Amino acid sequence: MAKTRKVTNPLALAVLAWLLVEPMHPYELGRRLKESGKDSAIKYNRGSLYMVVEQLRKAGFVTEQETLRDTRRPERTVYALTGEGREELYDWLRELVAQPRREYPQFGVALSLLSVLEPADAAELLDRRLTTLGEEADETRATVRAATEGGVAWVFLIEEEYRLALLEAEHRFVTGLIESLRQPDYIRTWHEVFGNRQ
Amino acid sequence: MAKTRKVTNPLALAVLAWLLVEPMHPYELGRRLKESGKDSAIKYNRGSLYMVVEQLRKAGFVTEQETLRDTRRPERTVYALTGEGREELYDWLRELVAQPRREYPQFGVALSLLSVLEPADAAELLDRRLTTLGEEADETRATVRAATEGGVAWVFLIEEEYRLALLEAEHRFVTGLIESLRQPDYIRTWHEVFGNRQ
DNA sequence: GGGGTCATGTAATAGGTTACATGATTCT
DNA sequence: AGAATCATGTAACCTATTACATGACCCC
Numbered sequence: 197m198a199k200t201r202k203v204t205n206p207l208a209l210a211v212l213a214w215l216l217v218e219p220m221h222p223y224e225l226g227r228r229l230k231e232s233g234k235d236s237a238i239k240y241n242r243g244s245l246y247m248v249v250e251q252l253r254k255a256g257f258v259t260e261q262e263t264l265r266d267t268r269r270p271e272r273t274v275y276a277l278t279g280e281g282r283e284e285l286y287d288w289l290r291e292l293v294a295q296p297r298r299e300y301p302q303f304g305v306a307l308s309l310l311s312v313l314e315p316a317d318a319a320e321l322l323d324r325r326l327t328t329l330g331e332e333a334d335e336t337r338a339t340v341r342a343a344t345e346g347g348v349a350w351v352f353l354i355e356e357e358y359r360l361a362l363l364e365a366e367h368r369f370v371t372g373l374i375e376s377l378r379q380p381d382y383i384r385t386w387h388e389v390f391g392n393r394q
Numbered sequence: 395m396a397k398t399r400k401v402t403n404p405l406a407l408a409v410l411a412w413l414l415v416e417p418m419h420p421y422e423l424g425r426r427l428k429e430s431g432k433d434s435a436i437k438y439n440r441g442s443l444y445m446v447v448e449q450l451r452k453a454g455f456v457t458e459q460e461t462l463r464d465t466r467r468p469e470r471t472v473y474a475l476t477g478e479g480r481e482e483l484y485d486w487l488r489e490l491v492a493q494p495r496r497e498y499p500q501f502g503v504a505l506s507l508l509s510v511l512e513p514a515d516a517a518e519l520l521d522r523r524l525t526t527l528g529e530e531a532d533e534t535r536a537t538v539r540a541a542t543e544g545g546v547a548w549v550f551l552i553e554e555e556y557r558l559a560l561l562e563a564e565h566r567f568v569t570g571l572i573e574s575l576r577q578p579d580y581i582r583t584w585h586e587v588f589g590n591r592q
Numbered sequence: 593g594g595g596g597t598c599a600t601g602t603a604a605t606a607g608g609t610t611a612c613a614t615g616a617t618t619c620t
Numbered sequence: 621a622g623a624a625t626c627a628t629g630t631a632a633c634c635t636a637t638t639a640c641a642t643g644a645c646c647c648c
Contacts, residue, residue, distance in 0.1 A: 205635080206503040213507045216591065223600055237506040239498045243637055246601070251635090272600070289511065292504035294519040296526055296564075299499050300437045305404040306490035308435040308553040309411045313487065321492040328494055351580070355506040358567055365563030366494075369556055376548070385547075393414065403607080421628055441609055444629070449607090470628070 201288065202255040208248040209292075210238050212257065212277065212285040219261050219276035222249050233339075237355040249275060257281030303366070315386050319377040322370050329370065333363045399486065400453040406446040407490075408436050410455065410475065410483040417459050417474035420447050431537075435553040447473060455479030501564070513584050517575040520568050527568065531561045 214225055226245050229235050252258045253275070261276040277285075310318055340356050350357075376382065412423055424443050427433050450456045451473070459474040475483075508516055538554050548555075574580065 206498070206500060209503060209507065213510055216510065221600085227599095234506050237498065237502040241637070242601090243639095244635085247636070285510070289504060289507055290515070290519055292500055293508070293511070293516065294522045294526075296523060296530065297500045299497075300404070300435065301497050301499075301560075302404060302490055302495045304435040304553045304556055305407060306487060307556050308432050309407065309487055310491070310552060311549045312411055312414065312483070313491070317488070318491065321488055324492045325494060328492075332494065349583075350574070351509045351584075354508060354571065355502045358502055358505050358564075361563050361567040362499075362560060365559050366556075369559040373552065382549070386549075419628090425627095439609065440629090441611090442607090445608065 201284075203248060203251045203257070205244065205248050205251075206238055207240060207244055208252055209285065209288055210234060211245075211248060211252060212281055213289075215258060215275065215277040215281065216285065219274050221272040221274045222246055223272065225249075232352075233343075234355075236359075252281065255280075255284075257284050311386070311390065315377045315383045319374050322374050322377070326367060326370055326374075329363055329367045333360060333367070336360045336363065399482075401446060401449045401455070403442065403446050403449075404436055405438060405442055406450055407483065407486055408432060409443075409446060409450060410479055411487075413456060413473065413475040413479070414483065417472050419470040419472045420444055421470065423447075430550075431541075432553075434557075450479065453478075453482075455482050509584070509588065513575045513581045517572050520572045520575070524565060524568055524572075527561055527565045531558060531565070534558045534561065 210229060211225055214220070214228055220228075222245055226240065226242060229238065229240055249258065253260065257278060258275040258281050259278055261274045313321070336356055336359055340353050340360075343353055343356075344350070408427060409423055412418070412426055418426075420443055424438065424440060427436065427438050447456065451458065455476060456473040456479050457476055459472045511519070534554055534557055538551050538558075541551055542548070
């Protein structure tokens, strides 16, 4: 089901969603994405934006509506959502909500190779991570608070709440992990088995 | 600091780590990655493997050690870790452990656009997600249990424990979210504001 | 009125995935 | 012996990121 999508970059989903509101040109899409803060959940960069818009056009999900050649600014092409684009938006979004996709977080990679590091070293590095995780959680809470006080409804902030939940979970996990790495048993065994390699 | 790395694909980190054990050819690397189950934490596919090995060679982190032309099998090139490769392995791994990187999970994208969906629909889709999340958590627990009973040390399973911690956190988060979506207040407001679009 | 930076887009390059190819082994 | 599968690698094709280009506006 996911395999049959003609465009897979998540940025394209955001484009479809914004075009649901009204037709606009790519640069404007990018501007709104940043202004609304959604670029913290969606990896955004201008080059990719023009690319996905072109992909969406080829796939028939958007159409060129008009090209403004108002002499003052570079020529801008305005795109509009098509019927198929609307369908794709709902279908894709509903799939993403209902079905967890397997992800490969970088920290998972690091953990899967953690036995390479000397236990004391690993524990100290994880301590540093804890500090940063705490700071990021604080920043996220501050963002949410500021937005809420500015009148933004909670539904437009759930991705931040989600991020916070993950940060907190990771914090707890790392705290426990550090403790395990400091068990004398593990330290001794590690030096017996891998010590020669360091 | 991360920007200066010559190779960035995490698969390359795993390659460096395995070559620390002994020199081997790419196919063998792939086989061990799968056998050890580390391919659940690291996105692995054969094409990418040959690509990153070549990148590592160009960067001077590995060298061609010999080419076996034992007539029975396709020609295989054995690669060995260089001094620089060893340095890079430790440096990269330590960075990954100590510093959280910003990630863009697909579910975050979906959440950032959740207001597009009708509340009742969204809640029902999230219910389905809960079921799958529970199943995945169960599978992960089973994997860990089986491996532990088979004598695998906990340190080789931490990435699974991490995955489990994230799955559980997401489960709790989604449970709460469903409740919020079912508040009459939200349902009414949504229909007032977005109802015309559906 | 020249130096930054905003607005907008295109082109060049690098990265990653899928598809293809081919000899060896094993199975029935 | 032919079919299926394993072992191994290369090539073609997409995707994504970076770098480049260019006119307008803004500020002392």
